[in-house]
Amino acid sequence: MSHTLGIRQVQKQKTRQALLDAALGLLEEQSLSSLGLREVTRAVGVAPTAFYRHFRSTADLGVALVEEALGSLHPMIRQTVSPADSDQRIERAVQLIAHHVDAYPAHVRFLARERHGGVQPVREAIREQLARFAEEVKAELAKDPESRGWREDDLLMLAHLYVDQMLVTSSLFLEAQEAPAEERERVTQLATRQMRLISVGRRNWLG
Amino acid sequence: MSHTLGIRQVQKQKTRQALLDAALGLLEEQSLSSLGLREVTRAVGVAPTAFYRHFRSTADLGVALVEEALGSLHPMIRQTVSPADSDQRIERAVQLIAHHVDAYPAHVRFLARERHGGVQPVREAIREQLARFAEEVKAELAKDPESRGWREDDLLMLAHLYVDQMLVTSSLFLEAQEAPAEERERVTQLATRQMRLISVGRRNWLG
């Protein structure tokens, strides 16, 4: 099934990835709407016109970055939600989020920044992918015996609440990335308690 | 106490406000980090250099916009949280948020966009102001008999949860602003149930 790529296509993928990486780096200090095509190609060390061989515009590149960023988030979310949420498992979930932020800080920053950013197609792409994630989380929640008697749309409501909370928490960890361990611990405690409160709400939702 | 301003200072404030308004308008389709000083002055109909009489840079203007935007949010939040959260009062709170988004859509968009945006001083300003809001909400929550036996930091944790939830909800209403009434109703239902779930969590937090 795996078709061997020619030298040419391999090289193309390589520079394409270099463009994505460079863009992600530059986006740590600005928003996508101010990212210039020349800026990106300069960082890669390639001619400005080469950009067009890969992307129609920086907005197009942004959409590609959404796929990449949420691809890395995907397994993390599955792991986080899959077991039921006893207190100790919530703690483990928060640690998982913290670890993910440490592993892919630029991806997390990009998503937080562009989710409400100034480039419409990118916002749309993020919204779409997050909706798919919420559906996935919902399916995972449905397996849980605690979800007996829950309406379908209430499950989805809860799933969105969890997903949003994960993003808020990720963003907090990101801001505290360079901060002293004490501050990071404070964030951990805050996120853990908020998750717990939501879980308490879940357990007492009906009756 | 109110010192009468001279004709000169009045005019200055007027063009300053015109710059802020023009910037807010332009920011509906881009992020602050791509907002040009010339772009703003052009929209106002004033020379580019006049900008410097009011702001050091567009980042500086952004910080001023934060004050303005959160100034309008301030009374809304007070009204939203002040009474205890029985089910019908939550519905009223959600309606209040929806109304605020309709009244100040540009302010809401600006906050959502720049909270995690590419301009550090603006992020900092928003973070600061939101922290103050959370403190205020906490004080309001503390008055509630339901908060008996709650630890101080747990109250602040809950306050942050409410504030974040308000921003998420505001952003949802903003996206659905041009959508059919059916979609807006869907958002209302979602936000109401999420608020309720959090409140259920609150009621069952201890014991």
Next chain:
DNA sequence: TCATCCAGTTAACAACTGTTCTCCGTAATT
């Protein structure tokens, strides 16, 4: 009334932007 102040103007600067067109070298195909 007269000197001072100061918000806003005009002009000019080098540096940068996205985009087009033409060209090159080499991998891929025949």
Next chain:
DNA sequence: AATTACGGAGAACAGTTGTTAACTGGATGA
């Protein structure tokens, strides 16, 4: 071995950007 396909380079385009400097004219305060 000959031909085509194509990722990338190079140069040039008009238009934009932030910032500096010197200037104007009307409100301000003595």
